[in-house]
Amino acid sequence: MYKKIPKNTIHRLPLYLSVLEQLAEESQNQEEFFHSVDLEKLLNIKNSVIRKDLSYFGEFGVKGKGYNIVSLKTALKEILDINVIKKTVIIGCGNIGTAIIKYPYFTKINLEIVAGFDVDPKIIKQKINQTPVYHIDRLVDFLNKEKIQFVILAVPVHASKFILQDLITKTDIHGIINFTPISLKVPKHIKVINSYISAKILEMYFYLKNTNA
Amino acid sequence: MYKKIPKNTIHRLPLYLSVLEQLAEESQNQEEFFHSVDLEKLLNIKNSVIRKDLSYFGEFGVKGKGYNIVSLKTALKEILDINVIKKTVIIGCGNIGTAIIKYPYFTKINLEIVAGFDVDPKIIKQKINQTPVYHIDRLVDFLNKEKIQFVILAVPVHASKFILQDLITKTDIHGIINFTPISLKVPKHIKVINSYISAKILEMYFYLKNTNA
């Protein structure tokens, strides 16, 4: 447990890891080093920010030499708790939900999508990439039995309200990754992370309109 | 053109709009008002933040009374430039790309996905939801001819490098919405907005590990 990590630092940690994975793949040598300035060039994040971000978690570098690719990668995996396999479910197996189930990079972060849930009988009982899809009536039981810690919510807006209610009152989940375009009202022991696609597009609209291009 | 809008303010604008859309749907009365405190409860964003955010763009409220739902919604749409129809393309029509093409909420924000691009002959020449899919060789010409302002990039990592190069050197796009798990190196007249799904999951890992649950 660390004391006071800035939110933006947490946002950046996955980016660092992502670049390190690439560097590790490209490098021949296990003992290869790199500098915070190299990372700055790859990520457009100031080297001072990178060093400060890492400093919240310990000292990973060698003065005068830099960071060892492999050992920093290992450290970041530890910080982000990637080494423990996590199980989650997708609630809503429409387009977005299905795409997420098929997303190939989750194995890299030890995420296992153990089930999908939907109401459409055409989808239920099929398997999407070996992942079974059940009726949403079975969601609460499943989460409790399997001790799922967080879920991925990808249902249409109108369905989200009652599902959310069930999640809050009848299960013990601690996190929701929300692909729904609405903001979820949850008790504070539940962490919501939003991935509202339209918001990204609208941000783009704003920038396009307001830059002297 | 506004002067100095905080980044976080821009992130929040789409959320305000999203809530207002909901409120507008639910309200019977065109003349209904609401307060910043109501919004605070719906979004978990402090009312003072909401008021300050709005104040960067003008005065939309009535002292002692609040904001008119419809007119604030209209104002936000103007700020986010939603009223003008925007055209974009999806580069990479795998799972994520296809899901995005089918995403139903884009009509709400006047976004038209006019084409998809891929290299897989099985996908090319099919239509996904009325959207034609072309070979990626035709991307540059298409973007130039149709004067596309921004693209959505959803290709596998290995493909992104040369596509990015083409986008930068041979087209006049000003924005990339990046679903790729790597950070794109672009000249500064191009705005990149990242939507790296694994990052959201890793953030969740971090919070789950570091909260005394």
Next chain:
DNA sequence: TTGAGTTTGTGAATATGATCACAAGTTCAA
């Protein structure tokens, strides 16, 4: 018409995050 009750919009104060700049440790060539 009045005035108590609201709620906005916004400067000022506070808190948070980014940047700077440099001591301290390490490397490595001579």
Next chain:
DNA sequence: TTGAACTTGTGATCATATTCACAAACTCAA
């Protein structure tokens, strides 16, 4: 073995964002 050249890690400084708190403006009931 020495010392110039690096690069980290981190207080101090600067910049940005949030919160506070209140005047100003409006509402509405009496």
